[in-house]
Amino acid sequence: MRLSILDQAPISSNQSPREALQASMKLAQAGENLGYTRYWIAEHHDLPGLACSAPEVMISYIGANTEKIRLGSGAVLLPHYKPYKVAEVYNMLATLFPGRIDVGIGRAPGGSAEATNALSDNFLQQVWNMPSSIQDLLYFLDNDIPSDHLHAKVSASPVPDKTPVPWLLGTSKKSALLAAEKGLSYAFGQFMSDQDGAAIIKQYREHFKPRKQNDIPQVIVTVTAICAETSEKAEKIALSSLVWGLQRKRGEGTYGVPSIQDAKNYLGSEKDDLLDEMKRGMIIGNPREIKKSILELQDKYNADEIMIVTITHSPADKIQSYKLIAEGIISNTDG
Numbered sequence: 001m002r003l004s005i006l007d008q009a010p011i012s013s014n015q016s017p018r019e020a021l022q023a024s025m026k027l028a029q030a031g032e033n034l035g036y037t038r039y040w041i042a043e044h045h046d047l048p049g050l051a052c053s054a055p056e057v058m059i060s061y062i063g064a065n066t067e068k069i070r071l072g073s074g075a076v077l078l079p080h081y082k083p084y085k086v087a088e089v090y091n092m093l094a095t096l097f098p099g100r101i102d103v104g105i106g107r108a109p110g111g112s113a114e115a116t117n118a119l120s121d122n123f124l125q126q127v128w129n130m131p132s133s134i135q136d137l138l139y140f141l142d143n144d145i146p147s148d149h150l151h152a153k154v155s156a157s158p159v160p161d162k163t164p165v166p167w168l169l170g171t172s173k174k175s176a177l178l179a180a181e182k183g184l185s186y187a188f189g190q191f192m193s194d195q196d197g198a199a200i201i202k203q204y205r206e207h208f209k210p211r212k213q214n215d216i217p218q219v220i221v222t223v224t225a226i227c228a229e230t231s232e233k234a235e236k237i238a239l240s241s242l243v244w245g246l247q248r249k250r251g252e253g254t255y256g257v258p259s260i261q262d263a264k265n266y267l268g269s270e271k272d273d274l275l276d277e278m279k280r281g282m283i284i285g286n287p288r289e290i291k292k293s294i295l296e297l298q299d300k301y302n303a304d305e306i307m308i309v310t311i312t313h314s315p316a317d318k319i320q321s322y323k324l325i326a327e328g329i330i331s332n333t334d335g
Contacts (some may be wrong), residue, residue, distance in 0.1 A: 003305070003326065003330055004306070005322065006074050007039065007074075008050055008309060009041060011049050011050065013262065021052065024051070030319045032069035035326055040307070041074060042075070043110050047111055048253065048256070049254070049257065055073040059071045063100065070100050073102070074187075075105050076105055077106050077110045079107055083140060084140055086137055091140075091141070091164065098161060102164060103141070103165065103167065104168075131182075134182055141163055167184060167220070173203060176200045180204045183208065183215055186217070186220070187221075187307065188221050188301070198300050201219050218304050219302065220306070221301045221305075222307040223297060224281065226282065226312065227284075227321040228324070231285050234321075238312075239264065240312060241282075242275055244263075247266070249274065258313065260313060263313075
């Protein structure tokens with residue numbers, strides 16, 4: 001069973017953005033040593049507490065400090081960009097790091113309306129044009145542009161020996177069917193979706209049209225998980241992430257992921273139903289509990305791979321969480 005990492009590059013309350021990005025690089029190194037298949041980093045724009053606005057920059061930094069783990073965007077927010085430029089960037093990364101680059105494609109704005117307007121014109125129109133933009137991106141990545149295409153004489157150079165692997169990221173039936181139509185691998189964001197993921201993935205597999213010979217449908221399911229040596233410790237560590245999520249929903253949380261003590265102080269004696277609701281969307285527990293939940297998710301969603309996002313205040317707690325999960329699942333699978 002394959003496990004991977006999705007990193008949102010959160011900034012803890014005691015970190016600078018530089019320290020948060022350095023922690024992301026160390027997480028990727030740890031993931032490689034622990035046997036994780038891939039490391040993807042998310043794209044966000046002017047969102048308090050999140051450090052990565054340019055995944056391609058971080059991929060270069062991390063690629064130079066790792067050797068084999070696959071690296072990618074989770075995701076390139078395509079409506080902000082021209083497909084040609086995206087293809088150039090990821091072809092260059094694939095030239096630098098052969099056989100290791102993924103292009104995760106998404107359509108969310110990744111930030112506020114103000115940040116969206118600063119980034120791009122006619123964002124909503126570009127969302128509407130996503131099928132066409134994805135097709136153009138595939139033409140450029142495959143270096144196989146039809147002769148009658150507007151950009152037929154253009155190549156997204158440098159053209160790598162091993163093409164970046166495109167994935168479509170989504171949380172809905174619409175994204176799954178688009179991935180199937182374009183013959184793309186599909187990453188379903190279970191951690192941020194309230195829809196029936198199992199049914200969505202089933203439709204993706206049923207409607208999949210191979211883009212190239214021997215292509216088969218591939219599915220990643222992304223979940224939020226926090227693991228520690230005991231259930232009690234995992235619950236304690238998870239409080240930082242839960243309270244930060246609650247603060248952000250309330251328009252607060254601008255200082256980043258709070259410490260466990262600050263999270264406790266924030267809640268006081270308050271019993272928040274929203275916190276309980278958020279907790280139900282996470283997997284929190286000891287290694288045995290986490291392994292059971294992940295294997296159940298894999299079976300429920302018929303997933304080829306589980307991608308894990310973990311937010312903690314302490315970078316050490318985060319790496320330890322990924323370590324315990326890997327020891328319980330990857331090591332046993334390899335053995």
